[in-house]
Amino acid sequence: MPRQKSPKNGRVGSSARMRDVAKRAGVSAMTVSRALKEPSKVSPEMLERVLNAVKEIGYLPNHLASSLSSNRSTTIGLIVPSIDNSIYTQTVKGLSDVIKRSGFQLMIAESGYDTNEEEELITAFLTHRVSGLVLHSTEHTPQAIQKIKKAEVPVVENGNIPAQPLDMVVSYSNHDAAYAMTMHLGRLGYKNIAFASLHSTHNDRSRDRLAGYHHALRDLGLEPNPKLIVETSRGLAAGAEAVTRVVHSVPEVDALFCAGDVLAVGALFECQRRGWSVPDRIAIASFDDVDLLRHVSPTVTTLRLPRYDIGERSGQMLLSRIIDGAEHLRGSVVDVKFEVIQRESA
Amino acid sequence: MPRQKSPKNGRVGSSARMRDVAKRAGVSAMTVSRALKEPSKVSPEMLERVLNAVKEIGYLPNHLASSLSSNRSTTIGLIVPSIDNSIYTQTVKGLSDVIKRSGFQLMIAESGYDTNEEEELITAFLTHRVSGLVLHSTEHTPQAIQKIKKAEVPVVENGNIPAQPLDMVVSYSNHDAAYAMTMHLGRLGYKNIAFASLHSTHNDRSRDRLAGYHHALRDLGLEPNPKLIVETSRGLAAGAEAVTRVVHSVPEVDALFCAGDVLAVGALFECQRRGWSVPDRIAIASFDDVDLLRHVSPTVTTLRLPRYDIGERSGQMLLSRIIDGAEHLRGSVVDVKFEVIQRESA
DNA sequence: GACAATATTGTTACCGGTATCAAAATCCAC
DNA sequence: GTGGATTTTGATACCGGTAACAATATTGTC
Numbered sequence: 001m002p003r004q005k006s007p008k009n010g011r012v013g014s015s016a017r018m019r020d021v022a023k024r025a026g027v028s029a030m031t032v033s034r035a036l037k038e039p040s041k042v043s044p045e046m047l048e049r050v051l052n053a054v055k056e057i058g059y060l061p062n063h064l065a066s067s068l069s070s071n072r073s074t075t076i077g078l079i080v081p082s083i084d085n086s087i088y089t090q091t092v093k094g095l096s097d098v099i100k101r102s103g104f105q106l107m108i109a110e111s112g113y114d115t116n117e118e119e120e121l122i123t124a125f126l127t128h129r130v131s132g133l134v135l136h137s138t139e140h141t142p143q144a145i146q147k148i149k150k151a152e153v154p155v156v157e158n159g160n161i162p163a164q165p166l167d168m169v170v171s172y173s174n175h176d177a178a179y180a181m182t183m184h185l186g187r188l189g190y191k192n193i194a195f196a197s198l199h200s201t202h203n204d205r206s207r208d209r210l211a212g213y214h215h216a217l218r219d220l221g222l223e224p225n226p227k228l229i230v231e232t233s234r235g236l237a238a239g240a241e242a243v244t245r246v247v248h249s250v251p252e253v254d255a256l257f258c259a260g261d262v263l264a265v266g267a268l269f270e271c272q273r274r275g276w277s278v279p280d281r282i283a284i285a286s287f288d289d290v291d292l293l294r295h296v297s298p299t300v301t302t303l304r305l306p307r308y309d310i311g312e313r314s315g316q317m318l319l320s321r322i323i324d325g326a327e328h329l330r331g332s333v334v335d336v337k338f339e340v341i342q343r344e345s346a
Numbered sequence: 347m348p349r350q351k352s353p354k355n356g357r358v359g360s361s362a363r364m365r366d367v368a369k370r371a372g373v374s375a376m377t378v379s380r381a382l383k384e385p386s387k388v389s390p391e392m393l394e395r396v397l398n399a400v401k402e403i404g405y406l407p408n409h410l411a412s413s414l415s416s417n418r419s420t421t422i423g424l425i426v427p428s429i430d431n432s433i434y435t436q437t438v439k440g441l442s443d444v445i446k447r448s449g450f451q452l453m454i455a456e457s458g459y460d461t462n463e464e465e466e467l468i469t470a471f472l473t474h475r476v477s478g479l480v481l482h483s484t485e486h487t488p489q490a491i492q493k494i495k496k497a498e499v500p501v502v503e504n505g506n507i508p509a510q511p512l513d514m515v516v517s518y519s520n521h522d523a524a525y526a527m528t529m530h531l532g533r534l535g536y537k538n539i540a541f542a543s544l545h546s547t548h549n550d551r552s553r554d555r556l557a558g559y560h561h562a563l564r565d566l567g568l569e570p571n572p573k574l575i576v577e578t579s580r581g582l583a584a585g586a587e588a589v590t591r592v593v594h595s596v597p598e599v600d601a602l603f604c605a606g607d608v609l610a611v612g613a614l615f616e617c618q619r620r621g622w623s624v625p626d627r628i629a630i631a632s633f634d635d636v637d638l639l640r641h642v643s644p645t646v647t648t649l650r651l652p653r654y655d656i657g658e659r660s661g662q663m664l665l666s667r668i669i670d671g672a673e674h675l676r677g678s679v680v681d682v683k684f685e686v687i688q689r690e691s692a
Numbered sequence: 693g694a695c696a697a698t699a700t701t702g703t704t705a706c707c708g709g710t711a712t713c714a715a716a717a718t719c720c721a722c
Numbered sequence: 723g724t725g726g727a728t729t730t731t732g733a734t735a736c737c738g739g740t741a742a743c744a745a746t747a748t749t750g751t752c
Contacts, residue, residue, distance in 0.1 A: 015497075015738090017737095017738060017739085018739065019738085019739095027702090028701065028702050028703080029702095029738090029739080029740095030701075030702060030703080030741095031700090031701060031702080033740060034701090034740095037740090041699085041700075042700075042701085043699085043700065043701090046700085058493075058496060060472050060473050060493070060497070061473050061738090061739085062414070062473065062475060062737090062738055062739065063473045063474045063475065063739095064414045064419065064475050064737090065414050065707090065738035065739035066738080066739055066740075067410050067739090068408070068410045068411050068414055068707050068708065068709085068738085068740090069706080069738075069739045070707085070739080070740055070741080071707070071740090073410065075453070075474070083435055083438055083439045083442055084432070084435040084438070084439045086430070086432055086435075089429055089430040089432075090430055092429055092430070093429045096429055096454075096455070096456055100455065100456075103470075105453050105470060105474060106453065106455065107421070107451050107454075108452055108453075108454045109442070109446065109452065110439070110442055110446075124449070124451060125451075127406050127407050127408065128410070128421070129408060129409065129410050147406075150404060151361075151406070235637065236637060236638065236640075236641040237641070240641075265641075266641065269641050269642070273643070291581065292582065292611075292638070294582075295582040295583070295586075295611075295612065296615070297615070297618065297619070361708090363707095363708060363709085364708065364709065365708085365709095373731080373732090374731065374732050374733080375708090375709080375710095375732090376710080376711095376731075376732060376733085377730090377731060379710060380710095380730095380731090383710085387729090387730075388730075388731085389729090389731090392730085407709085408707090408708055409709095410707090410708080410709090411707070411708035411709035411737090412708080412709055413737095414707095414708085414710090414737050414738065414739085415708075415711080415736080415737050416710055416737085417710095417711095417737070
């Protein structure tokens with residue numbers, strides 16, 4: 001009779017093991033495992049005995065052991081540039097809502113718009129054996145790319161449509177969106193359209209937006225003017241500053257396209273302080289449809305980007321790959337729709 | 347000579363194991379483990395050989411195996427009522443910044459202000475063997491409490507100062523904060539102070555805020571008037587609605603304390619639409635110092651709650667318990683400071 | 693009622709690390 | 723140079739599950 005295998009005396013009262021449940025139910029550990037994971041493979045009476053024992057003992061399965069043994073985990077890693085930026089939180093929520101339904105857990109980390117930081121986080125996630133990754137970025141270090149390829153983990157990139165996707169992509173095109181809004185302003189008759197962007201993020205998203213702006217100017221037959229391009233930082237104050245600077249260098253400016261964050265609101269407040277009529281003195285357009293833009297006066301013309309949907313779609317595709325092994329999704333690029341929302345400010 | 351123990355043919359190219367590194371470096375697996383975890387316990391030349399082998403093979407340690415074997419994990423679970431509410435994201439960032447430095451990972455989930463949902467998430471986190479929990483809530487189901495106690499996991503509660511803490515607490519007092527702001531309004535001479543709160547969250551936080559408001563009225567010698575209390579939903583529109591409703595039922599109202607979310611901004615916009623002067627016709631005060639409140643005109647009087655600090659402090663205390671076994675922290679309650687920020691709106 | 697097919701349960705080895713203790717190497721003082 | 727203390731390395735069992743296969747029970751068919 002093999003006595004207690006583990007002579008460990010310090011077993012914490014906390015964690016009952018599967019074999020404890022098994023003993024209590026008078027079955028083997030394997031039957032317990034099956035009862036919990038594939039109830040259909042177990043006879044009804046066994047199932048009941050096991051479930052009772054689980055409840056009596058207060059057994060909590062150990063996901064670490066389970067994942068290690070079965071070589072599959074139920075965690076998904078998400079890396080966003082910034083955790084406290086409302087732009088990303090909607091996407092996070094979309095993703096969270098989807099994967100929660102499948103019993104997956106989300107590991108979230110923040111890269112601070114830094115690809116080296118991102119690489120470290122990817123490494124950390126891989127050591128935790130996440131079964132999928134969502135990267136709200138389309139720029140990565142070569143090492144990061146290599147590690148991901150080697151780990152053979154499905155990945156979704158968000159935030160832009162990259163020229164060379166890592167794997168799957170769900171995003172709008174920053175180029176196309178900026179192009180659409182600039183064209184919209186041009187068709188409304190504005191001739192001196194300024195462009196404000198965030199200098200803190202010299203990434204492909206900013207560059208593509210700027211390219212879209214230039215592309216639209218060309219198609220509109222307008223002369224690009226470097227003085228109409230303002231780089232600024234984040235926040236309401238920065239939006240105000242953008243107005244000040246562009247008006248100072250180009251007094252005849254008649255429209256300002258704020259391509260990021262809440263810049264447009266800051267710009268609008270600055271115009272109100274100056275007593276300027278928007279859009280008569282200067283039109284204002286924004287990039288993201290934050291709630292606020294509908295409630296200020298005048299209401300602000302902007303782009304509607306389906307940020308929640310992007311998270312949701314990303315989650316669905318990732319889970320299809322992980323759970324159903326949907327290999328046909330490998331490398332697919334979903335270019336989601338956006339639309340220009342015309343309001344009072346332009 | 348024991349040949350390859352595992353006859354498994356389908357080893358994915360992805361994951362080299364510690365023993366692969368060991369073989370390459372010509373040492374035992376145990377030496378590799380020590381070289382990576384406790385380099386001081388290994389001779390310099392061994393260390394170098396191991397690190398080279400790690401690099402050559404591209405070895406990524408397996409945290410699942412490590413945690414299982416050592417019976418300690420490096421993940422921390424965080425449950426917030428809502429992922430996309432900016433109020434919580436600052437706390438999340440504070441926590442994230444701290445634990446990232448220690449190499450811990452954050453698992454984040456959203457309870458939707460529902461204690462049953464919270465219980466499920468707590469269970470899920472415990473199956474993942476998180477080494478600590480942060481709950482942005484102070485109300486829990488009895489089962490949730492029981493599971494946490496049984497698992498013997500350190501916990502930090504945020505969001506309020508509960509009468510009966512689960513373990514550690516880092517928060518401001520909702521009662522005291524609402525009391526302070528109401529007293530402030532009273533001392534400024536306002537007599538008919540209305541109170542707007544969120545009906546969607548019938549939790550202890552809302553109740554304590556209301557209690558603080560009543561307490562202050564009593565101390566100010568003001569008669570409480572049920573008609574001055576408005577319950578509303580979230581968002582800017584709700585703030586506007588609060589103004590409309592309270593003015594309709596109590597025309598002589600001279601101050602509105604918006605105890606949540608961005609209600610105050612919505613209320614302010616509504617006043618602007620009506621052409622009312624703030625604070626002459628009606629004063630407005632808010633509960634949280636969101637950036638916006640400093641940029642609208644008039645600027646809005648509010649409370650400054652150290653939300654980032656709360657996350658930071660929570661992380662520090664949790665890590666002390668986990669890493670240093672700082673048992674003296676068990677049950678400690680940190681009542682963080684807040685302050686009234688007087689601006690133009692009151 | 694006999695036998696093959698199927699469903700149910702159990703046994704054993706292993707997932708990839710680490711705790712523990714034993715063995716070997718190195719150090720130090722006298 | 724010797725013996726004991728200390729440091730460095732290794733062998734082995736085990737963490738708590740599951741895959742794979744074996745053993746047993748049940749079912750269906752003619």
